[in-house]
Amino acid sequence: MSHERVELDYGVLVRELEAGLDAFVQGFPLDSFRKGDYKQYPVITLLACSDSRVPGNMVGNMFNRVFTVENIGNQVKTGEGSILYGLLHLGTPFMIVSGHSDCGAIKAASSDFSGEPEALRKELETVQQSLNQGQAGMMGNLSNDDKLKFTQLAELNVDVQIEYLLSYPEIKELVEGKHLYILGTMLDLHDVYGGGYARTYLSNVNGEKNPDLIKGYAELGSIASKAKRIS
Numbered sequence: 001m002s003h004e005r006v007e008l009d010y011g012v013l014v015r016e017l018e019a020g021l022d023a024f025v026q027g028f029p030l031d032s033f034r035k036g037d038y039k040q041y042p043v044i045t046l047l048a049c050s051d052s053r054v055p056g057n058m059v060g061n062m063f064n065r066v067f068t069v070e071n072i073g074n075q076v077k078t079g080e081g082s083i084l085y086g087l088l089h090l091g092t093p094f095m096i097v098s099g100h101s102d103c104g105a106i107k108a109a110s111s112d113f114s115g116e117p118e119a120l121r122k123e124l125e126t127v128q129q130s131l132n133q134g135q136a137g138m139m140g141n142l143s144n145d146d147k148l149k150f151t152q153l154a155e156l157n158v159d160v161q162i163e164y165l166l167s168y169p170e171i172k173e174l175v176e177g178k179h180l181y182i183l184g185t186m187l188d189l190h191d192v193y194g195g196g197y198a199r200t201y202l203s204n205v206n207g208e209k210n211p212d213l214i215k216g217y218a219e220l221g222s223i224a225s226k227a228k229r230i231s
């Protein structure tokens with residue numbers, strides 16, 4: 001689970017940070033913000049992995065649009081209250097649960113993490129439980145190829161998160177009333193699905209996992225054509 005530490009120049013990093021903060025001020029949509037009432041009106045509650053290669057802006061502009069919850073292995077249970085706030089109080093019409101290829105949390109949860117600090121162990125145990133549950137419900141088998149296997153597990157993990165969300169009667173009601181679409185997506189950073197790098201695939205919609213049936217969701221427009229699974 002160790003990660004190689006690279007030598008970094010703090011001077012450069014601080015300048016980059018400063019430039020980033022300045023760029024946000026320059027790009028801040030003050031006019032449109034003034035016209036509004038300064039409240040937030042997100043349309044997506046996004047549960048994604050904390051992995052720095054899975055940025056929230058993969059779904060486009062984030063400002064006043066995306067309510068973001070990130071944790072290792074994109075677990076509902078690790079950020080449950082925040083997610084419920086997005087869905088039940090902010091009322092976002094979309095919930096996206098995004099898994100991704102080469103997920104370090106999925107790999108770590110599949111290895112021996114007993115020597116980690118308690119808080120980290122606890123989060124990895126949550127990931128591990130999701131993986132066990134996902135595997136128990138899978139139709140086929142996991143690949144012998146690690147790259148493929150860990151991506152399959154990440155996909156199954158997304159299914160488990162959506163199943164858990166739907167166990168809330170309030171959330172199920174929103175979905176049934178078409179006030180909320182829960183989209184399970186896989187960000188394929190490593191071209192494991194064979195369609196190219198950095199593509200996003202739709203692996204689950206409101207608990208439906210069959211790509212052929214997902215493609216029939218006309219209300220999802222061309223997004224529905226991104227339905228694809230490897231598990």
Ligand SMILES: [Zn+2]
Pocket residue numbers: 049050051072073074100102103104105106
């Ligand atoms: Zn990850």
